Structure formats: structure tokens, C-alpha cells
Amino acid sequence: MQKRRAPSWCFLATAGLALAHYGVAASATPAPDTPVDLRGEAAPAAPGRPYAARNLPDRIILSPGGDPATEMGVSWRTDMAANETTAELAELVPAPNFGLRAAAVAGANVTAISENGEARYHKVRFTGLKPGTAYAYRVRGSAGFSEWHQFRTASATAAPFRFIYMGDTQNRILDIGSIGWRRALLQAGNPALMLHAGDLVASRDDLTHDDEWGEWTATGGWALATVPQVPAAGNHEYVDLINADGSETRRLGGHWPVMFNLPANGAAGAEKTSYFTDYQGVRFVVLDGTSALDLGTLQAQTAWLDARLGEAPGRWKIVLFHQPIFTCARPGDTPVLKAAWKPLFEKHKVDLVLQGHDHCYGRLTSEAGRAAGVEARAGGAMQGPVYMVSVAGAKMYGLNDRADTQPDRVAEDTSLFQVIDVAADRLALRAYLNTGVLYDGFDLVKSDTGNRLEELPDDLPTVRRCSGPAQLIDQPMPADRLGPDGLPCTAEVKD
Template sequence: MKQEKSLLDLFQETNKGISRRLFLETCGASLVAAALPINLTKVFAADAVASAGHLTLTWSLDPKTTQTIAWSTAENSEKGSLQVIKTSIYKKSGWEKAVTIEADHELFKTNTENVMLHYATAVSLKPGTIYTYRVKIDDKWSEPLQFSTQPDKEDSFKFLVFGDSQSGLPKNPEYGPWKKTINNAYAAHPDAAFFMNVGDLVEVGQDYAHWKNWYAAAKDVIDKIPSMSVPGNHETYDVPEENHSVLPLYFKKQLHLPMNGPEALKGQVYSFDYGNTHFAVLDSQLEEEHSYVDHMLELQANWLDQDLTASKQEWKIVLFHKTPYYNKATRSNEQVKAVLTPVLDKHHVDLVINGHDHGYSRTYPIYQDTFVDAPAKGTVYLVSGRSGNKYYTDLSPKVWDAFFHDPQAEPNYVTITVNQKVLTINAYTQSGELIDVYSIDKQKQVDIPRTSLPEPSNNTLLVIWGNLLQTPLVAVPPQKISGIWHIPLRSFIEFIGGKIDGDSEGNIIASYQKTTVLLKLNATQANLNREAHTLTYPLTLLKGTAMISVDDIKTMFAFQSRYDKAMNMLFMVK
């Protein structure tokens, strides 16, 4: 077949006095499109190229041999099609030898408009190959784009990780910060094979205005590399009430992910392999979804146990939104931690990635809720920070953090590179400043920087919500009295945000949230919310400080306690 002359050739034949550089600067994108072996008149016809509402790559099947593509159009659009061809062939003969796949489609009735969703999966692709694709909308084709399949033997790969990209404003779908973060990240790391957003993609999950702006912000990335996302609590929020939760319908309708999770959570919980790494994605939204899915955490724990047992991959990475090891001031996720971490410990998951707190932190390796001195002995938990507009002002490093960064000044993102037996985490600010570097080398059985646990204190340390209380916050450290741990009552109440008053006769009034208790030194009788209450142990005076047992703290204020002998720390959390 005779090769058509490019627009550049034609232009230079008739305009020999104009330099190539000037031509490129003035024609820019038109040159790229026109140089392709397609009809030139269609390139410049404004109504001849279809424009999808959004175009998104995901994997629902094997990344080596398949690619799933989803797009949206107006509600009255015809059923769409996908065309795929090896880029090397496309450069020679255009779309002549392309494979055409008829898309599935579904009318999606949203809160703002009705749209037609189309999705198709190209199969029987060659591993390690660049493909060119386009989608058909009514009788028009979109501009050509490219994707790459996973190589058959992937010795090294990189993927991007984004924390919460939400706007932070329920009534204002502002995704400018997310646009800058994802585009800066991809521009700096064009070799990334895919990206993962660790939940709270949007502010209001059942508000299509937020999704449209999220897609628009990410459009130059999500159509080039797959997005393998994690559901967050904001994906469950309904319209118009931010705190009214439903199942994440909009998330599941639009993002076509592997359907290998538990039956009740398909499309929200899934796993896949890439290279020598196994990825498992969970849904941690117990508070928001428990009324829709019975025993949802236990269901996932059982599934995860089977999923990890079946995996023979070198690396195991698990992602879910809410944080077992958090960096918010007083927000813990104890049920999520209690149900899921035993499975993570059992299978020695290498890395757990979370979102939710909008801070960046990396823990010491942890096994059975205890810090260990090497990643070979435990799991590293990474809180990924924020990639969008919303930030918190009450973040702080916790006792389990080997590294902490507060991204109030600007959003951040993470890259993770797996090179055979070495996994490397790099965290960057939105503008590209390196925040953190950490690697695990399984071959040499070391991590860099080396894990260095804090030396145990001679006195038992009091830790509340992961925060270490020291002098002058704690006048007297936790003490065992008659074999039971006691803590300074005033230090505890004031730190958790309660109020405490006393008189010269030994009467003490302590209040926190909806609980008010009247206590008396050396007495086992108390008044709890105006009702008689018997303490397990009498309130004791030690070095001028009223000490109360952790058992009574649990009964009155619902705080759990755990003593860590290795670190000589008494942990308390609600």
C-alpha cells in the first residue's frame, strides 16, 4: 500500500522558507494527528471526532493478556465499540488490521443526569506489547490512545499510589489539586504501569458532579494507565446528606475491577497479580456498610485468608482505606484492626497501604500489634497522605511511626517500585520534593534505612490513641497496684479532652462526652451519670496523684488497654 505523505512533508514542499522548528511550534498537536495514516480532512473537522465523557483503563482480568476500557456518553448514544491494534502494526497500516469489540452498555441514572456507560475488555493480547486503541461513540471514533500489557516476565515495575483525592467540599466538586497531583506524578514517572487510589476518590460518592470533575481532572492519565482503586467511606455517602451512607453504587458502576471477591462485595473487594506481586483490595467501611452486608469484615477476613493462601507471589501488598495504625489525633479503627490484622500476620503481608487520615506515615514492622526490628518479622503499614484538596490540622507522629510527614502545605503522592526481591517506597510532594525513601531487600534480609526501634523506658510509658504522654502531662507514670495497672486520672481525662475537678475532701468529678462520674479517694463506690456504680478497685492516691485502674476506665469511658512488655508501654484506645 502506498504510504501517504505526512502533513509536515506537504507543508515543507510548499513553504520551504519556514523552519521545521517554527512549524512544530505553530502546528503542535495538529502535526501529531495529521502525521497518522488517516484521512486528513477528518482531522480538522470539528464534529468528526467523538468525545467521551470519561475514558478509563482498568484490569478486570489478567494484565498480561487483557485490557478493560470504560467510557461514558450521552444517554441517547448508540452502543459503543472498541478497536485495538498493536501500535507497531498501526504505525504501518492504520486501523485496517484492528480488532473491533462490541461494548456492553448500560443506562446510568445519576442524581444530576442520565448517562450511557460503555465498557469492553480486549482479550488474547500479547504480553509486554504496546497497543493503540480508540472507542466508537455513535458513528464517530475517538482520538487514538495507547496502553501497554504486562511483560511475560516482569523483573521490575513501578506503580503510583494516591491518598484521598476528594474535594473536601460536599457542595463544591473542586478537583484542581487532584488534577495537579496526578498529572505531576505521571509526568515525573511516565514508566508507571498503573496507579492505585486508596479510597475517598470523591467527596460524595453518590453525586455524579463530583465524579465528572474527578474524571476530568485525571483524564490525561486514566486513559493511559489502569486505575485500580480502593473504596473509601466517602464512596458510600449519599446525596444530599454527606453522612447518610449506602453501598458504593457509583464506584461499582463505573470502575470495572476484578470480580473475584466475596459474593456480597464483588466489585469492591478483589485481588490481582502484577509481576511477582500479589495485590489484595479490601473494603474497610464497617460503620457505613454494616447494615447492608452482614459480618462484612469477617467475610473479608475469611476471603483474604484463602486468597493469600493461594498466592505464590514473592510480594504481598494489601490495600484498604481505614487505618489500623493511624495518624489522626483521636480517630482509631479498632474493629478493622482486630479482624484484619491477624490474617495479615498469618500470611506475613509485606506492605499494607491505607488512606483516610490524609497524612503520610510509615510504621516500624509490626507483628501481632508489637513492633519488630526487621521487615522479615512483620508488616509495614503505610498511610499514603492526600492527593486532593482536603487536609487535617490534628495529625501527629505516633509511637508506631518510623517516619511521619504532615502534608498540610501541599498534597503528595507515592511511587512503589518492585525489582525482583527489592521493594522501594518513594514519597513526593505534589511539586516533586522527595519526602521519604524506604526499601526492603529480601535477598539480603535488610531494610534501608534500617529499622531502629526506640529503647524501652525505665518507667512505663502511657500511650493514648498512639500519642506518647510524657512529663509534664503525666506526673506519675502508670503503676501496677495489687497486680493491676493504674493510670493518673487527671492526665488521662485532660488528654482525651474531658474535664476534671476536685475538692479538699477527696471528691473528684470527671466528665468526657456523655459520661460524668463522681468519685472519692479510697472508695469503691461512685456515681456514674447519676446512678450508683461500683468500682473494681478503689481510687488510690500515689505521690499526690489520684490513680484509677484501667479496668474502671474501660467500664466508665470504654477505653481498652494493652501492655507491651518489649516497649514498656501501656496502650489505651477507644
């Protein structure tokens, strides 16, 4: 368990007021003459460059610290004229002049160049915060400050809370992905966290990379600055490279490290994309499947995962990453990750494994299959990790040939979001269609001997599947293949 830092206080005299100055942990900053290059392959940019940096801050994203009871991170973007990084922070009270008690907090920035021109990306870390306390903050651009945003630190001890889990948005982010995002925020009401299982964007040639991230932040809007974001990197957060010898490799896209101010407590070699945070009795562990599979960090991440799960201070353990252990679309599972990580999930009694990548919905409680899981639970067996795959955006894959027998519940050609409530002895997951209709769910009831899984009553919607002959990737969609809503099916079958 992380030790909490004592608050660091210094007092600044401004207009006769004593202002508390919160501690700052700034990241190393590249030299000003080495801007981060965010450009990708040539691609059409939106007319008029609506996603170019302006003189007021945008892309404001709040992230939890390793201990979000005492620490939060924030990042934002400005035009080049804002060469200093400054935020203001105050405890939020009902009086409208709460800002009189605000403290100035300094941070660090980097220059980045994209298809939309140069911009500065800023980061500030708020430390020494009070647990269970409401704060307001604002960040500076060249024309002044943003509006005030607010957050509440986690309690110092376990307490009930609610969070959102989203699958891939990736394509048509603002057009289609925003529907589920915004419905999730409405449905959840007051979520403490928002988790993303990777492929937030496509990082391919349908939009410039910067426009994609512009769509992603426009989709979340002010909620990104208010609800702490917990993202996992997917394969589409990486860009493909061709080495001099003709071989292929990948590197993390330039937007990820400048747009997110995540906890710096990850695995060696995957420091920017693996991390953990402890929130009110839950340890959330975020892994990077792409780096593990393609960039040689599997061993380091596996050892780090074992240690982080073994030391987890709370009753609940939730792991988030992109490539699923058990797939709902691809013909086979992800064998490398399955061999390395599944035994650790079982050893440390992980409760939920949240994933994306397959562009379908799948909930799996037993590798032996749905019927075997039901029989085992009826006989009194404790429930092991529950494996989830979900999708939030417009890109869809068809279900694989195991979907009828192995997972407990599936869907294809369907956008969803998940709302999870956590209490001392019960975790309740509800999966909703992007219309807000309940589609699936279960409760995990925890005791000293393990988890007992409780299914919902049998009054859920019919399983959502396409009908007619399957369509393989990059092949024409058969005219008589219809989706569950009577429209042409968009789910391509992976071969």
C-alpha cells in the same frame, strides 16, 4: 493462580482484511427501562453543565484484569444516542496505519441519569491478549470514535515495574488534587499501574456527585485511559441513607459500578469493591473497609483475603484499602479491621499495606513504636508489613498524639504522592511532596527469611507539622496556628 484463557479468534472480512476479534466478557446489563440513578442530595451544578455527556466518548478508564498479562477492561461514557457498545483494538506498531489490523469488540452498556442528564456508560473487556505486548484501542460515541489510547499488557513472569499510590483526593479535586496527580505521572515517567486508597470524591453536598466524578476524570485525563487504574472504595464513595425506622445505613454510590470495569473476582457481598490482580510478581489485593465495617461483609472479606493471600503466586504481596489499621489523625486505630486483617497480613507476610482516610501522612513499621522498630531491626529482626497512610487532595486532618513516637515518619497539612519500584528482591517506596521534592522513603530487601528494611540517608526535609494551638473539627482555626509553609494551617484535629 488464575489460569489464562486461550485467545478466542474469529475472523471478520472488512475491505479485504482479516481482523482478529478478541474475546469479550460482558457484565449483566439492567433493562433499558431501569436507568441507574446517580443523583444525590440537591447541590449546585457547574454553570453550563460542562460535565454533561457529549457525542464523543469521555470518562475513559482502563482497568487491569485479574491477569493483566492477558486481560484488560475499559469503561467510558457517551450521550444517549450511542446505543451500541463498540471498541476497536489492535497491536500497536510504529506504522501509522496500525488501525488496519484493528478488531471490533462488542460490550454492554447501561443508562444512567444524573444531575447532568441521561448518559450511557459502556464496558468492554479485552481478553486473550499477548503478555508483554503494546496495544492501541479506541471507543465509540454517537459522533464517532475517540482518539487511539495505548496500553501494554503485563509480562507473563515476574519483571521489574513501577506504580503510583495516591491517598484521598476527595475535595477540590480538579483545583488542588490535580497538582499531585499530574506531578506523580511526571515523576513516575512510565507507571504500570496507579493505585487509589479511596475517597476519590466526596459524594456530599458541595458539588453534584456527577460533577465530582467529572472533576476526577478531568484530573486524570488521558492517563486514566492509558495507565490501568486500581481504586479502593472509601466511605465517601458511599452515600448515607435513612431507613424507615430512622436508623442510618449506606449504599455504594451509583457511579462506582458504572465507571470502573474491575476484575470480577472479589469477596461475596463486596463483589463490586473487592478484587485482586497479579502484576509481574506482585499480588495486589483490594478490600472494602466501609462494607466490612457498616454492611456486614467483614467475615466474607476476611475469609476471601486469607485465601487470596495464601494462593498468591508471586514474591510480593500488597494490600490496598481505605480505613487505616494504624491511624495518623484519629485518636484510635480501626479496631475491627485491625483484629480481623492484621493477623492475616502477618501470617502471609504481606509487604505493604496502603491506606487513606486520615488526610495526613504516616509510615509505620512497628506497632510498638519508632524506637522499638529501629532497635529490633538493628538486632537483625525481619521487617513485617509496612503500613502507609497518605493524602493527595486539599482536605487535611491534624496528627494525633501518637505521631511523635509510633510512626517512623509523618506529615500534616501536606499533599503527597508515592512512587514504588518493584524488582525481584527489592521494593523501593519514595514519598514525594506535590512539588516533586522527596519527603520520605525506604527499601524492602527480600530474602528467603523475610524482608530487611533499609532507611534513606538522613538528609530528608524537616518533618512537616503545624505550629500553635490545635483546631478541632468544626471549630474556628486559631489565628496563630501556622502550617509548615508559613500559611494558616488547614489541618483540623480529629477528636
